[in-house]
Amino acid sequence: xxxxxxxxxxxxxxxxxxxxxxxxxSLRCGSALISTxxxxxxxxKNCGEPQSKESWTEERYPGYHxxxxxxxxxxxxxxxxxxxxxxAPSPVVKIDEWVYNFGSSRFIRxxxxxxxxxxxxxxxxxxx
Numbered sequence: 282x283x284x285x286x287x288x289x290x291x292x293x294x295x296x297x298x299x300x301x302x303x304x305x306x307s308l309r310c311g312s313a314l315i316s317t318x319x320x321x322x323x324x325x326k327n328c329g330e331p332q333s334k335e336s337w338t339e340e341r342y343p344g345y346h347x348x349x350x351x352x353x354x355x356x357x358x359x360x361x362x363x364x365x366x367x368x369a370p371s372p373v374v375k376i377d378e379w380v381y382n383f384g385s386s387r388f389i390r391x392x393x394x395x396x397x398x399x400x401x402x403x404x405x406x407x408x409x
Contacts, residue, residue: 308381308390308402319399321377324392331379331392339374382408 307316310328377394389405 306402308392315399315402317399317401321394321397321399324379324399328381332382333380335378337376339376341372341374384408 307314308328309315310324313327315324315327374395375397377397379392379394381390381392383390385408387408389408391403391405392399393401393403
């Protein structure tokens, strides 16, 4: 039989994990909650204009992974996965990265949109 202390600690750990996971996928602007999948219009409506914007396009290849290979060299597996289908059409993705600085008491937020939809929310240092 488990002691109440062990059960309470396990419950606290689970709840903290849920809170910090949700924190990384959402952003509170006033009373509105912005989360992945939202449009750029909804973000501007609720959070206002960002401090800075950057836009570019990327051509995605079959087997594309959005994280880079930090090993410093290309292995055969990387090459094979990246160029598995040599004549497949490569979709072009429009990328927008916005920066919101909410002041010195809150963290800077970096929002990444792909084709107009919010894909990722990253947290930076405290604002200024």
